[in-house]
Amino acid sequence: MKKLILFASAALVSTALRAQTTPATGKTSADSLLSSMEGTEKAEPVIATFKSTRLILGATTETVKKKNLNFLVIHRFGDIGGSQGGGKTLFGLDNSSDIYIGFEYGLTDNLDIDFGRSKFNQQVDLGLKYAILHQTSDNSMPFAVTLLGKAGVKAYNDNAAFPTFEDRLAYVAQAIIARKFSSKFSLQVTPTFVRNNSPFPFLNGNENNFFAMGVAGRLKVTKRMGIVVDYAHPFSKFRDNATGDNRFYDPLGVGIEIETGGHVFTVIFSNAKAITESSYLSATQSDWGKGQFRLGFTISRMFSFNGKKKEASNKY
């Protein structure tokens, strides 16, 4: 009996002691050690809030990464309906409201320099885009903020309309604030300031400066395809009060975005004729209700100069 008690108490003490020093089996201790090590990792920044640096009308929070070059071709056809549309122009395909050819080059991962030229107003734009804040996976930073500054010059327009060089200039400053709510849904708001030295259209009372607010979003349908919507409202008394033939409408674009690895295609419908921010915010006088919307597309092609020089191509 004495022996049995000794045995039992010793067994109890030994298990109790063992529980204090090391867990009973190696497996669980290994697992808990592994998970404790994983817990010390830093939160990662959220990537790919948008697939491209452009959505439809405006820019997104995405910047071109270091030593990458983004080549953009953006096209807007003519009015599908209304007096300019219909069968006689093949629903606007005969006309082009605007054609934009642009380059964006990544100076660092967060800063890129943009250059582009539009048919609309024959405007040449130069801009800088800086990603100032990144959304993080642990929500310690719940959204991304990118600043965009652009200066445009109407390079080849007539001298009667622009007596001095300064008259040809227009500026845009934007703070783009975006959040990727899930892997499928991203939304951004874009408070914008527009400065036109000779406000377009050339009408009495048009403001040199005004604010605008943009709202844009993407909903991914498949991994490579998404529905995109882009809308902007200029806060301008002149635009609100204009009547008759000079009425203004808020630019709105809807479309689909297809990504093919390197290329991003966007096929859209929009009432905005112009592509450059200073132009589409100032001069959208087409109305969806009158059929004055158009087919448009954006082709964005990313070239990387980071890889080894011997690599035959950047495609994949």
Next chain:
Amino acid sequence: MKYIVFILLTWLSLNQVGQDLYACKNAKISLFSSAPLEDIQASTNTGTSVYNAATGDLAFSVNIRSFKFPKSLMQEHFNENYMDSDKYPRATFKGKVNEKADVSKNGTYPVTATGDLTVHGVTQTRTIPGTITVNNGTLSMTSEFMVKCVDHKIDIPTLVFKHIAETIKMNVSATYTPAK
């Protein structure tokens, strides 16, 4: 009395198990794949691993997002289009080393580990070859193995099929320190 001695001995020997636990926080894990148009390679040195030298239990875990590619667009596509790293942030291996490696003696031991490899949320039972090297109390492990995209339901769209290989070569190397 001899029961007590027996129990104490058992307890001591079991206690010894805990001291055979080795951990690694900076395992280097790299992937490489040769495709017709372009080689795909990426690496990370933030893999974590735990090895129990007494029981042979071995576990690896790596954050998919930590893989760095030379091309940022490739890295984005890897996470967004192939690995769904939002949904499946980690790849893990949990298993047992089949051979005993004597951690008290310097040497190189070719081993195999059998267990569950989980990538992209799909678990496969694999036996993976590797090497354990013991050098004056430090333990290191290396392994090279292939992962088939199709085994882990990693879809390669036909549009870019030719650009991405169907099999990815993985290299793992970890140096362990005794865990407290």
